[in-house]
Amino acid sequence: MSEITIRKATIKDAEKLRELRLRLLKHYPDVYGTSYQAQVKHGLEETVKEIENYSRFGSAIFVAADKDKLVGMCRIEPTEDTEVAYAGRMGVLPEYLGKGVGKLLFDHRLTWAREYGYKKLTAIVRKKNTRAVAFLAKQGLKIISEGNYRGVPEWNLEMKIER
Numbered sequence: 001m002s003e004i005t006i007r008k009a010t011i012k013d014a015e016k017l018r019e020l021r022l023r024l025l026k027h028y029p030d031v032y033g034t035s036y037q038a039q040v041k042h043g044l045e046e047t048v049k050e051i052e053n054y055s056r057f058g059s060a061i062f063v064a065a066d067k068d069k070l071v072g073m074c075r076i077e078p079t080e081d082t083e084v085a086y087a088g089r090m091g092v093l094p095e096y097l098g099k100g101v102g103k104l105l106f107d108h109r110l111t112w113a114r115e116y117g118y119k120k121l122t123a124i125v126r127k128k129n130t131r132a133v134a135f136l137a138k139q140g141l142k143i144i145s146e147g148n149y150r151g152v153p154e155w156n157l158e159m160k161i162e163r
């Protein structure tokens with residue numbers, strides 16, 4: 001595999017980020033809280049807004065790039081508790097799965113969260129998404145409780161961010 005770089009998404013990435021997000025939604029229809037059909041209706045301006053929103057304090061969108069191609073993404077955002085961040089929207093294109101891209105994204109986000117001063121990272125994953133549960137467990141997240149979103153059973157996970 002050629003070299004993958006991880007960086008924060010900027011407005012310049014908007015078009016490619018929108019395409020990536022739509023591909024992820026199409027390929028993994030059962031893992032996110034929204035659908036391809038719902039998101040394809042939104043134009044580029046929504047992605048621009050999202051990047052702007054996630055450039056604010058305590059938030060970020062990270063992308064994995066293989067040269068000019070975006071192949072994965074993840075986000076981080078603040079929660080009501082200023083010491084706790086929510087880690088979401090992780091996805092790697094199917095042809096890049098199992099090659100360490102998810103781990104690169106996760107580690108980058110974790111380092112960023114530590115430097116920012118967050119003390120804990122939380123995530124929510126559908127119970128059926130055993131691949132993501134296994135992935136997150138490997139990164140150090142532990143299941144702390146269960147819940148559901150619109151009737152879909154989910155795990156709530158968290159990890160302490162070591163200094």
Ligand SMILES: CC(C)(COP(=O)(O)OP(=O)(O)OC[C@H]1O[C@@H](n2cnc3c(N)ncnc32)[C@H](O)[C@@H]1OP(=O)(O)O)[C@@H](O)C(=O)NCCC(=O)NCCS
Nearest residue numbers: 031090091092097098099100101102103131132134135138
């Ligand atoms: C979850 C996801 C991001 C993992 O990305 P990835 O690039 O395939 O993961 P990596 O190759 O970096 O794997 C990192 C570690 O997780 C483990 N892992 C990955 N997929 C796994 C699976 N299906 N079962 C068990 N462990 C798995 C790997 O063994 C690896 O461990 P290692 O570092 O000891 O080798 C990817 O599967 C994905 O995009 N899934 C669809 C979208 C999704 O479910 N998003 C919600 C996730 S929170």
